[in-house]
Amino acid sequence: MAMDTRDTPLLQTEPIAIPQTKQQAKQAAKDIAFGSIAGVAGKFVEYPFDTVKVRLQSQPDHLPLRYTGPLDCFRQSLRRDGFFGLYRGISAPLFGAALETSSLFFSYRIAQDILQATLLPSTEPLPLTALIGCGAMSGAFTSLLLTPIELIKCKMQVPLEAHSSHPRPRPLTLIASIYRHHGLIGFWHGQMGTLIREMGGSAAWFGGYESVTAAFKSMRQQGQATMEDDASLPIYQQMFAGAIAGMSYNFLFYPADTIKSRMQTEEVGNLVGRERRTFLFVGRALWAQHGLKGMYRGCGITCLRSAPSSALIFSIYEGLKKAFP
Template sequence: MDVRDVSITHAHPMSADLEEIKSIEKTSQGVEALKDVAFGSFAGIVGKFVEYPFDTVKVRLQSQPDHLPLRYTGPLDCFRKSLRQDGFLGLYRGISAPLIGAALETSSLFFSYRLAQDAVQAYVLPNRDPLPLSALVGCGAASGAFTSLLLTPVELIKCKMQVPIETRGTVISRPGPFTLIAAVYRHHGIMGFWHGQMGTLIREMGGSAAWFGSYEGVTIAFRKMAHGKRNLKSEEGSLPIYQQMLAGAVAGMSYNFLFYPADTIKSRMQTGEVLAATGARQTFWGVGKATWNQHGLKGLYRGCGITVARSAPSSALIFTIYEALRKLFP
């Protein structure tokens, strides 16, 4: 046996060990990703069932025509008229697409949030564990940008289903999701499903930064109160359930309030005609300017109160359920 044989013999076990370690790490990452998707999907679906009637009222308030008298004077008036016209189940009209969207949104948010944190710890702040709050806010924005691409087509169909088609005050059509999908594709092609993407991008980037940032910030504050002035994001043990829910509620309200005008513009784009009267394609900035000129800042925040109110219990449930499942299946 020569020197080369000896070196190869000694090197081979080490190489096998490295390959085994890499294989274990990949398996572990895959399992964590699967947990993010499964737990996030379940939490998102539960949250959507709680908030959907309020979301229907919000979209109907946002989508009132510029050139006609307001159909609803406020959230309570909209809720009352919707109940009279459609019944309680009518407030859940179009929920099939949002349930898919909620599963996609929440799972992709938690999944991409974890990936963003891993990337920051690997390439930007390799020696920072836990990450500072500013880095977590950035990771939240990145997760929102990714999620917006998945969410816009689902929200397009959802918004079109939530707002009845009317002529002179008479409901004439209530198309189903497959009819609307076929119509969008037939008239506008595959890219028509991303009509309103700019609004979703702004809302999701800014909103997700606020969502995760608020949750992490309130969580850190509670842990500091309990354990002193250390950054205890990595401290063992979990917060009491009421503190988790409070952190989630603050996160939900922050998400919805700060970037609400972008959501209003998106809803108006998605429930109106894609082409304006001049034949030009509607743009995010064009619709925003028209809304501002017609109704001012109040028009951009129409329906904001009920949205912020319903987001508190919904977001509290989402974070609490996600954290509980993480603890149950470590």
């Protein structure tokens, strides 16, 4: 997927460098636009499942648990809030999905271009290990943009207690409350969990997609010797590769996301005047009380929703690239 615009000699003149810069800027704009569209479409598919996941992850430490599993959480949520209650707080995640997916594709391409320019000749493709590294760098960059959005999302998704007399807060109310109690840095509460999840998850996401795509292309080339390396795959193969990528992203680093959700669903004012609980502290407490099972609570439904969502994201992104070269 690396962009190859360096077919000119190494000693380039200024008139040649200008068109390259314009081409790179044009490609960056496409990455942002196509990634945003794909991310928003994928979010509509996955959001109800994500709401259930967050509610499962953020259950209180004491037993008995509020939900016995994903299906029970679905039933209780539908009974209490109705179907559209599963989409509560989607406005911030839609913006977040556009921002996340566009920044992932954009920074993934930039990382590839940097490695291509510094490590390998322009005509030699990057190996899979380098692409996995590019995915990790892309995830690290994206995590900084994503944490504040996920903080608001998680607080919106958690249901109110039955005895609560307070109205459900709106996103702007939550933003004002977080800033008032914790300042600007408060919006990055849970950043360590997002960083681990995004770095590892994005490496697995792009690595999974690239490896499955390469396997399909290799199979096609064995029976079609004239096939070009950059020829696009059939839609069902793109979607299968995207589905594998989505499940890899979520499963491998799911405990980091569980800890992050626990941190981000705390009441905003609970820790005023005291030191906020760290990623390591929350992780140790969760492990001591629920073990490995608690770390992976809600993982099944997360992987289930990530398969169609990720398949849709990659197929839309690749389709837009093909339609608007």
